[in-house]
Amino acid sequence: MVRILFTYLLLSCLLSKVYAQSTVFTATINHYNESQKRLLATNIGRFFYVVNQGQWDMDSCVRYVCKIYHLNIQLPYDETINNGNLQQEVAWLNQHAPNLLLQSIPGAAGEKRVAMLLELALYYLHKPGNDPSDLENTATYITQAKAYAKSLKLIRWLIECDAVAGDLYLQQGDAKKSSETFALVASFLKNNGDKKRNAIAVHQLALHLPYNDANRLSNLEKAFATYQELQLKEHAIAALGDIVTYYFSSDWSLAEAKLGELLVMQKQSGYRHFMDTYYVRAYLKNNRADYIGTTLDIDSALTIMTNTGDSSIYSMVCTRMGSIYMGLGEYQQANEWYFKGIERRAIEPQILWYTNLEEIGKSMPRLNKANEYLSFIRKMLADYPPEGEIDSITMSVRLGEAYLQLHQHDSAEKYFQPFLAYVERIPPQHLQMPDVFGFQQYARLCFQKGNYPLARVYLQKVVEHARGRPTIMSRLEVSRLQFAIDSAEGKFHDAFFALRDYVYFNDSAVNINQRFKSQEANIRYASEKKDQDIQILKQQGLIQEGNLKQARQMRNIVSGGIILLLIIGALGYNQYRMKQKNLLLIGQKNDQLTQLVNEKEWLLKEVHHRVKNNLQTIVSLLEMQADYLGDDALAAVQVSQNRIFATSLLHQKLYQFENVSSVNMKNYLPELIQHLREAFPVGKSIDIQMTIDDVELDVSQAMPVGLIFNEAFTNTMKYAFRDNNRRGKITVSCEKDADNFVNLLIADNGIGFNATGEAHTDGLGLSLIKGLAIDIDGEAKIESGTQGTTLYIRFKVRSPLSTNRLQ
Template sequence: MARILFTYLLLSCLLSKVHAQSTVLTTTINHYNESQKRLLATNIGRFFYVVNQGQWDMDSCVRYVCKIYNLNIQLPYDETINNGDLQQELAWLNQHNPDLLLQSVPGATREKKIAMLLELALYYLHKPGSAPSDLENAASYISQAKAYAQSLKLKKWLIECDAIAGELYLQRGDAKKSAEAFISIATLLKNDGDRKRSAIAYHQLALHLPYNDASRLSNLEKAFAMYQKLKLREHAIAALGDIVTYYFSSDWALAETKLGELLVLQKQSSYRHFMDTYYVRAYLKDNRADYIGTILDMDSAITIMNNTGDSTLYSMICLRMGSIYMGLGEYQQANDWFFKGIERRAVEPQILWYTNLEEIGRAMPRLNKANEYLSIIRKLLAAYPPQGKIDSMTISLRLAGAYLHLQKHDSAEKYFQPFLTYVEKIPSEHLQIPDIFGLQQYSRLCFQKGNYPLARVYLKKAVEYARGRSSIMSTLEVAALQFTLDSAEGKFHDAFFALRAYLDYNDSATNINQRFKTQEANIRYASEKKDQDIQILKQQGLIQESNLKQARQTRNIVSGGIILLLIIGALGYNQYRMKQKNLLLIGQKNDQLTQLVNEKEWLLKEVHHRVKNNLQTIVSLLEMQADYLGDDALAAVQVSQNRIFATSLLHQKLYQFENVSSVNMKNYLPELIQHLREAFPVGKSIDIQMTIDDVELDVSQAMPVGLIFNEAFTNTMKYAFRDNNRKGKITVSCEKDTDNFVNLLIADNGVGFDATDEAHIDGLGLSLIKGLAIDIDGEAKIESGAQGTTLYIRFKVRSPLSSNRLQ
């Protein structure tokens, strides 16, 4: 229960506070390299495109992502043509001033001129939509670039011209010519031995093939394998993400498996924006009623949002939480989440939050607030009318459902018609779960109006369209409606099997529900027996309705009696089996919860222990500094600030990575050294050579090491290079031996100092270094002369964090 409650409170509190992008987001993105920024733009852009069912074209999604993350709009497309010398030209395009770039083309020479023309082609090719004038401009610039490349016989640039031409063919509707272009490029590059560009070509080929083309998946897998072999991690993440998208439209089980593989790959990278992966996996878990798994994935997505300072998916997170509670039958909480999801309607594009507005139409009628819903929705639709066919269709479907709940069949029929027209026109593989629920609703309307044959037709369509993508709740409703139809038409044999299916699915749904309820039993839910009694009453109501319709004929009454006896036996056995499963599940969960509580208590002690020690270290350092203050107080404050920065940077590295008990020196020391270099005016003129191994140190050793580096660098910067005639050089190394010892070396070629000078030997800086070396079970050796000063420390790496360390 602790984990679920913690997650619920975390989501509720954090989501109410992440409305504004923070400086943390800017810092996160600034730490990304170019490949990671490109991945961010294409990955989140593709996510928006898929979840909004193509209501925005892909280029619109990518440009929106570039805008919110402050990325250049050319970045997602120009990897193979941008060699880094077009910064001003790309800035013009980012400001939508292509004419400024065009004016500079005549003055450019050779490869830069070709690159400028192709950047212009990409700019027009990826403008939102496919306006004929934009495509003509793109074709013109491709033609000019290719002619110039041919005149210079530059094979690389001829390939790039053909690749962009392949994109142009597809936008013009010539998929065959586009595929031929990319196949030719991939073959040519493979023969030339350019493995990276060849992998990109196979990836491009796959993305420019139709979804139903059998070779789309094989080319994606080929590109992924090549990226993996070349250790191009961000490229591999992008390719695997496209593989997930492929399976998402056809096989949800495989899609979920691939999402797990994608998360493993993303966690191995320093790329942190993978909350979209957790979101998609939560969507799949939600639809198969794995609500605990959905909650945990949402927890992970929110953690990433908090760590990166990125609230872009806020409205969609609200949508997923509302969907979870809809599946659990907690309609009031679901409704609350959906209303949270429309809070940002004044500042966000409508396409990001509008589904929450649509889902309110599912929750409120189930709260017996259909009339209130109709009043609210009319006001909201007046301010925010649907912007596309899909939203218009979905709103009509929600209105139809409200009228169906109110038993206003004529009004419901009127609003169902746009939905039915939509369903008939689009391929079944593009239908989403809400569409399938809509077919079920219309089947129920037909049943209530007495048109049993038509009800059966639409129920059959719902079953066919949901094949392979059906949620447990959807299947449960299908079975219940099937039983009702068969009973009404006197098909008792079929009705019996439909009821058996209903009981089986209800068993699964109830078990899932009970798992969630067990977590929150003392907070929200009544006893298990009450829920079972309600379920039995529902079943009895269905049986009574069936018996009333069977009373006209003796044969039907006898058959109904037999069915009734079988049902009673099945219910009794079902209750017994459910009780046994619940008892076993409760025992297992209690054991797991006990273990979780122990782990949480231990972690809390460790957090207090670390914070106490770190704060004590800072206080002690400042007290020591006070003993040496003279007139030069400002310099002393600077030294203290550097020491505090070394400590705060350590804490930063701790919360940035999943391992909170150790710090990687390869991530920590270069950033600390760069800060110290910038803190002194002389630092810019000094050559610093670093050799830092991939060394993981426990916090108790990492902090003294950081302070040792701080003191050594501070002394070097202040005293070693007073002689301006020599070229300053500092050598830094942190290397690990095979016997688990670490060797620290800090050397300079400065003026050195007299080893017999007691003022130097007993100064605060060197005294502190020696004391800190003892703290890490090491020994500091200092050598100084005319050729400079060398500090050498050797110590053994301590064992990992354990509860014994708290004693």
């Protein structure tokens, strides 16, 4: 009982924790207005798209975000189309049932019909991937919407049609036509005086311009300024986020500054899902070796995730924490964080957690676990092969580094080759930090192989591509390798300066590491201590009141727990008593039923015994009467005698054996046949061959079968062997086949019906045989000729007391 209660309480605690987290997650989303929900979908979707370097297309990222946050898939795109009167229509699209919306369009009119057509166009336009049929459907519905709007002179809706068409042109690969279309839309709306819609159009125009186009930034800033003027907080946050993305590819210092502004706006707006902003800023701080600042930002991201119940980017946070420790040379802690991220594989798409699997290719070899890493990674790759080219190339570099650590240069060269082929066809401006790391590792391989000129070439590539965004650890590795190459080539003057740089960066790394370790232990404590000091100075009375309140709550909880345990105990004891009482009652009923069954069986045996005795009395009376009768009457009495004996013998078998509802033919028929053989004078001169299976027949079938045997055997004895010219032979068989049918056969080698000259085929005996065969649901066949007579009956065995019999 105690174990049950303990398990119940433990399960309740666990479920309450999960429920609380789920409730926080749901409550946070439900608290948002429509604009905040739209910002959530587009902002986190853009974050996934950028972080994963476009391995998912933008629409796939946004669709995934809508799924995890339970948002309608149309919400990120239909702000200017859906004014709230298309709830059912967008619900159909969210259920991926566009045909339902299509069927309802003929019944709509005016602006709503145009809006419904454009919702369909957006549905197909923003389906994941770039399926030509989806783009064809998009173009079809835009054309229909535009024609209908034109017929009604709905100018505003013609502009919306053009805006959706601008999106379509970009996905069709015509970036120029796309930007021109949005420029026309923005120009018209500016002249029309609709500031909000114009700002949205300018924002859309910026996003449809190339990243290196200066107009992209200027249009984003124009849209941002207008949003702020109109106090459109969520729109302004989205625009500022796109400005950060612009600077991210060109100027990290400006990007970091803008991220600070973005955090302030997000906190003031009531929007709570800004863990991605902290994550991106942590990335920038990590790359400039500000590991303390990186840790603070990651800690803030984790706090937000806890407060919102949202763990959607947790595996990415694990990657960032791992990179911090990698930069500090704390490879064991980095490894632990990477494995935490890998554990998310059961609940996250592979593209989100896979970087952790790639990064352990850095940490494990540095822990002198290259062989262990190779064994582990082979198993993981069998279950989780890379999904895209970038992951495949990155994984190849990690394997190359592991073999490099083991000094297996040929194997390392093999795995570096796909990376070298990849970077050759990628424009330099699109190379990422992982690519720079690949150059660095390949330079190490060339140095170990003694190819110093080639090592210098790839080391120079590291310097060139890391310019503007180097980390202290990358500088340390570059200077160390530069020193080794210069020393090997005898360039001692250059080697001296490389060694000086190495010492400088190593000292910097050591100092950073020491400061990080000291502040890592104190950073949360200092923040909490400061808050506690403020509380002590300003609210000491409230603290005491809170303690009293907590004590009262604890008392109430304990009291409630005790009462709950008492109630559960009382209920359990009451159930136990009821169970024991029911078991006793059931036992008594079973004993009564067993006694009744036994009494019924003995009663039925006694009935059969008495019926048998009565029938024997009748047989004896008939025998006495036969002494005073002539030949014909005597024959009739003998026939009746045999019939009654057949019935009497059946009842005898029923009470002699345990089963009082069925008779075994193997016990019954031989005795009946022996009696009939002795009843006729010719019986002793006749050979009888019997083949009788172990067949159990219900009383309802055994009685007719006994009478059939009696009649058939009697007819055979009386008529078959009158000529006395042949040795009589009777064959009797009762066999049961696999289909549960019984085949009865009585055959003789007598003279047959025709030879007797008497029409016995219509006599009482044969009529009785046919009637009894029908009673047992069987069929009787009689064949007679000069070689004798055969009676064949086939019927299906009934189960004792079957349903059919009872009905």
